[in-house]
Amino acid sequence: MASAPTLGGGPQKKHKVTIVGSGNWGSTIAKILAENTRANADLFEEEVQMWVFEEEVSIPKDSKYYDEAAGDKPQKLTEVINKHHENVKYLPGIALPSNIVANPDIRDAVKGSTILIFNLPHQFIGNVCKQINGHILPYARGISCIKGVNVTDDGVSLFSEWIGDGLGIYCGALSGANLAREIAAEKWSETTIAYDPPAMDYSRAPTPRTGSPNPTTGEIPEIQHTDARGRASKTKLTAVPSDYPPLDQDCFRTLFHRPYFHVQLVSDVAGVSLSGALKNVVALAAGFVDGRGWGDNAKAAIMRIGLMEMVKFGKEFFGETVQTATFTESSAGVADLITSCSGGRNFRCAKISVEKGISVQEVEKQELNGQKIQGTTTAEEVNSFLKARGLESEYPLFTAVNDILHGKRQVDEIPNLMSDS
Numbered sequence: 392m393a394s395a396p397t398l399g400g401g402p403q404k405k406h407k408v409t410i411v412g413s414g415n416w417g418s419t420i421a422k423i424l425a426e427n428t429r430a431n432a433d434l435f436e437e438e439v440q441m442w443v444f445e446e447e448v449s450i451p452k453d454s455k456y457y458d459e460a461a462g463d464k465p466q467k468l469t470e471v472i473n474k475h476h477e478n479v480k481y482l483p484g485i486a487l488p489s490n491i492v493a494n495p496d497i498r499d500a501v502k503g504s505t506i507l508i509f510n511l512p513h514q515f516i517g518n519v520c521k522q523i524n525g526h527i528l529p530y531a532r533g534i535s536c537i538k539g540v541n542v543t544d545d546g547v548s549l550f551s552e553w554i555g556d557g558l559g560i561y562c563g564a565l566s567g568a569n570l571a572r573e574i575a576a577e578k579w580s581e582t583t584i585a586y587d588p589p590a591m592d593y594s595r596a597p598t599p600r601t602g603s604p605n606p607t608t609g610e611i612p613e614i615q616h617t618d619a620r621g622r623a624s625k626t627k628l629t630a631v632p633s634d635y636p637p638l639d640q641d642c643f644r645t646l647f648h649r650p651y652f653h654v655q656l657v658s659d660v661a662g663v664s665l666s667g668a669l670k671n672v673v674a675l676a677a678g679f680v681d682g683r684g685w686g687d688n689a690k691a692a693i694m695r696i697g698l699m700e701m702v703k704f705g706k707e708f709f710g711e712t713v714q715t716a717t718f719t720e721s722s723a724g725v726a727d728l729i730t731s732c733s734g735g736r737n738f739r740c741a742k743i744s745v746e747k748g749i750s751v752q753e754v755e756k757q758e759l760n761g762q763k764i765q766g767t768t769t770a771e772e773v774n775s776f777l778k779a780r781g782l783e784s785e786y787p788l789f790t791a792v793n794d795i796l797h798g799k800r801q802v803d804e805i806p807n808l809m810s811d812s
């Protein structure tokens with residue numbers, strides 16, 4: 392284990408960072424993390440592990456990476472990334488720092504890491520967590536960059552909480568107006584990180600939700616989560632050993648903040664996670680109306696109604712744990728809604744689907760080269776949750792998007808369906 396001297400002369404371990412996922416956003420975040428682990432050698436091990444869902448890629452003849460010896464033979468994506476320091480499939484044209492190690496073995500990638508960054512399409516996270524459960528450090532901490540919600544028959548839960556509960560660790564959330572391709576090109580943007588673990592990790596005062604260790608016994612409080620049906624779950628955390636730098640908000644700010652990627656810290660994990668998930672449904676609606684050529688006023692109307700439904704959903708099902716300001720003031724809320732409804736993949740796929748008269752899923756396959764949009768599944772998941780509670784009519788925009796995706800409604804019906812909003 393790498394160590395560095397402390398003021399007291401004792402060993403000071405460094406945090407090891409693993410990113411679970413390597414798509415368009417996953418690879419962009421890996422770039423940011425690797426730049427910052429290099430710049431902060433007192434806190435972090437320089438090498439960043441990046442778990443890659445292994446697949447084979449063909450390198451075209453006109454590519455600078457074309458290898459005469461290999462010819463057209465497909466090559467493993469991990470090997471291409473480690474050799475050329477570029478994710479040629481999911482983030483082409485962007486140089487990745489050489490301290491990123493692409494690893495196809497998920498258990499090996501997370502081994503010994505104190506910091507786990509979850510960044511993959513939400514439909515794959517369940518299987519990945521199953522594979523790493525029991526193979527991570529008990530005192531690891533996580534951040535979920537996933538934009539989606541976890542819906543089961545029992546209710547809606549946030550991936551940050553679901554990952555935390557499942558793995559027995561604390562997991563915060565990162566979300567913002569963050570089109571990956573712009574950030575990978577180092578164009579300035581803001582993001583929001585919500586990280587609010589019990590005070591044992593904290594250099595600041597504890598919040599009422601997370602409490603602090605019992606001053607007499609030193610016992611660590613459990614983290615309590617309440618799902619959308621009001622059912623509570625508790626995660627008993629293992630404290631981060633004191634020979635590591637504190638794993639607090641400041642540590643995560645240092646890990647993520649770049650001159651071109653400004654981090655705003657909040658404690659509302661639920662609000663940040665929900666905003667990121669629900670705005671994808673709204674972005675599909677914005678794409679539908681743009682595809683019909685209705686212009687910016689219609690798109691603004693969609694954003695206004697969508698934001699209202701996002702806040703209503705958060706307040707109705709997550710109560711006091713979400714703050715309205717997260718939706719209306721943070722990068723994770725209104726700013727992400729605007730960028731996603733302007734140039735996101737959900738928006739673009741929905742727009743093209745209307746223009747070409749084909750399904751959004753078909754456009755996704757044709758246009759995105761393996762990238763996955765999240766709005767289609769989130770629209771279905773949110774709809775099945777609302778339907779089961781007889782609440783579809785209270786969320787006309789969310790409901791209309793799902794109905795259009797399933798051919799039950801037409802885009803032209805949107806104005807009438809929104810008439811009471």
Ligand SMILES: NC(=O)C1=CN([C@@H]2O[C@H](COP(=O)(O)OP(=O)(O)OC[C@H]3O[C@@H](n4cnc5c(N)ncnc54)[C@H](O)[C@@H]3O)[C@@H](O)[C@H]2O)C=CC1
Nearest residue numbers: 413414415416417444510511512515537538570571762763
């Ligand atoms: N791309 C963007 O601009 C942004 C994306 N996000 C969010 O980040 C999350 C990750 O998305 P991206 O990195 O964009 O992914 P992506 O859509 O670019 O790529 C798909 C990824 O899924 C992986 N994959 C395919 N099949 C798999 C399987 N069976 N098991 C596990 N992995 C599999 C692929 O290897 C690839 O890494 C999503 O929740 C997305 O909403 C958030 C902010 C920006």
Ligand SMILES: O=C(CO)COP(=O)(O)O
Nearest residue numbers: 567568569570735736737
């Ligand atoms: O979340 C995003 C921007 O913040 C990306 O949205 P898309 O997945 O629709 O591209």
